[in-house]
Amino acid sequence: MSETDPKQLIKIARENGAEEFAEPLDLGSRVRDLRKARNWTLEQAAQQAGLARSTLSKIENGQMSPTYDALKKLAVGLDISVPQLFTPPVKDQINGRMVITKNGQGTAHATTTYEHELLADGLTKKQMLPYRARVRARSIDEFDGWVRHDG
Known part of the structure; x- marks a missing residue:
């Protein structure tokens, strides 16, 4: 864990x-x-x-x-x-379900270099994590190396 x-x-x-x-x-x-x-x-x-x-x-x-x-x-x-x-299991969702996240209403997660807003929080078992990002950094020097991920 x-x-x-x-x-x-x-x-x-x-x-x-x-x-x-x-x-x-x-x-x-x-x-x-x-x-x-x-x-x-x-x-x-x-x-x-x-x-x-x-x-x-x-x-x-x-x-x-x-x-x-x-x-x-x-x-x-x-x-x-x-x-x-102690949390009941989440029931499987129906395919094709749609959730609308209005501007500024997604879950906010800020870092030193970005402001992320998670979208479609109401959908479970998503194949991807949709989010909107705004770059806060104003210089390349503010970034701590390259961002890497498995995807």
Whole structure:
């Protein structure tokens, strides 16, 4: 799991969380669904999380209430944050759905050299990350080397 500020993860979970009065979440089913989405056996998931297979089985079957330490290990093993264990899964979207982001209403992310505005935040499982960028830097010297990415 990448190093991320835990306070930021909580903020993201709250901002992206469900409605105020969400249905109760069955933690055991959620953990099982997350494991199966990765095509992991109970043994593989337990090994990833650093938990005993029997412990993970009891959590999935609702026979055990996990400690915070166990929840943290589960989250790290599944490469998610602890709040995401309690966040209902996002339902698949319908293809062809459209979202309009009006000028200035996208999520803003500023860096020292750019101002980024994320577009189409309402769409999940996008094949790309649409955004609008405005260059803040006024000199090539303000850039710290070349920007590189795998794409």
